Amino acid sequence: MKQLFINIKELLQVRDEPVEKLSGAEMKELPSLKNAWLLIENDKISDYGEMNSLPEINADKTINAEGKIILPSWCDSHTHIVYAGNREQEFADRINGLSYEEIAKRGGGILNSAKTLQETSEDEVYEQSAKRLEEVMKLGTGAVEIKSGYGLTEEGELKMLRVIKKLQQNYELPIKATFLGAHAIPKEYKEKPDAYLNLVIDQILPKVAEEKLAEYIDIFCEKGYFSVDDTHKLLSAATKFGLKPKIHVNQFNAIGGIQAGIEHDALSVDHLEVMRPEDIESLKGTNTMPVALPSCSLFLSIPYTPGREMLDAGLPLALATDFNPGSTPSGNMNLVVSLACIKMKMTPEEAINAATINGAYAMELSETHGSITKGKKANFILTKEIPSYTFLPYAFGTNSIESVFINGKMLE
Ligand SMILES: N=CN[C@@H](CCC(=O)O)C(=O)O
Ligand SMILES: [Zn+2]
Missing domain, CATH: 2.30.40.10 (Urease, subunit C, domain 1)
Structure with missing residues (x-):
């Protein structure tokens, strides 16, 4: 035709x-x-x-x-589109003065979504997620990455990844799957976080690899979540299974996650709201794509990734939505492109490049998309x-x- x-x-x-x-x-x-x-x-x-x-x-x-x-079409290289329920109550709690960190400390946040996911059937999670996927496709997204990370048990994580697989089978756009078992420490592991990381590495990761449920590995490298040492440990294990790193770093604190990602030849390092001069330096001359998520900054009222500074330093930059129930309940790449211009001082040309060809790179799709x-x-x-x-x-x-x-x- x-x-x-x-x-x-x-x-x-x-x-x-x-x-x-x-x-x-x-x-x-x-x-x-x-x-x-x-x-x-x-x-x-x-x-x-x-x-x-x-x-x-x-x-x-x-x-x-x-x-x-x-x-x-937009290439959205960072989303958590597969989830169950919503967290609009936390949105109201934040308006009433609680911070994202305080909500997480009280057992809300990612753990809240994990509880809902665990209690929701796989078919229902699929239905809810497919609806969101169709919504973002109508908004111009033509390639997307989706992470697990709201399971936080073997059963929950595999359930999420199977939902992503079913979306891959049922929709025409390319969907890249990322295993984010190390997204938060479940309540039962609060006193023994190492045991949870070991579970992710020794038990869940081999199953994810064996069933070919993900191409990428992710971890939330952040104070109160997973350390730089944890990041090295997980990425070393995952790269042996052939999973490439695309990791959450520098959202609230710069603790060395970027350097850890680069050491393991990460395809991308994402968030980057808090950037030190040495973080910009470290990214120079690497294959790692920095990814900014400005609608997360808008929703949480946290700093925007210093995109202007990074581009002026010669770095590449991709833009993505971070669509998730807690920090960014929006998968609208058009808004992301606007925010990049308005808040990050990127020109329309830079923002469109970042949301198309560089987004494709951050999903290894440059040869076919972008x-x-x-x-x-x-x-x-x-x-x-x-x-x-x-x-x-x-x-x-x-x-x-x-x-x-x-x-x-x-x-x-
Ligand atoms: N920062 C870590 N993960 C997600 C938010 C998860 C949530 O609040 O549910 C993010 O990228 O913003
Ligand atoms: Zn994210």
């Missing part, structure tokens, strides 16, 4: 020569074609160009995109009629998306 889009006001993120990721000043460039056409064949991008050089094409369907922009390149998957957003691409982050909260295509198929 050949679909031809004509009169596209602007075709964004056009990369004839595919790139893996973009860093520093490279992120300022967002290559595009004005007054363009785009041909997709079945699930792939087949060709594109400017309208004045449109060849004769025998298309099955021609779509007039006058006044509209086409850009690659740009308009011949042969890549036809996963893209068709906007409504808008004045320019800068309008997307500028008009925050406005839905500028007319339709979303995944593997060449328009979402209903």
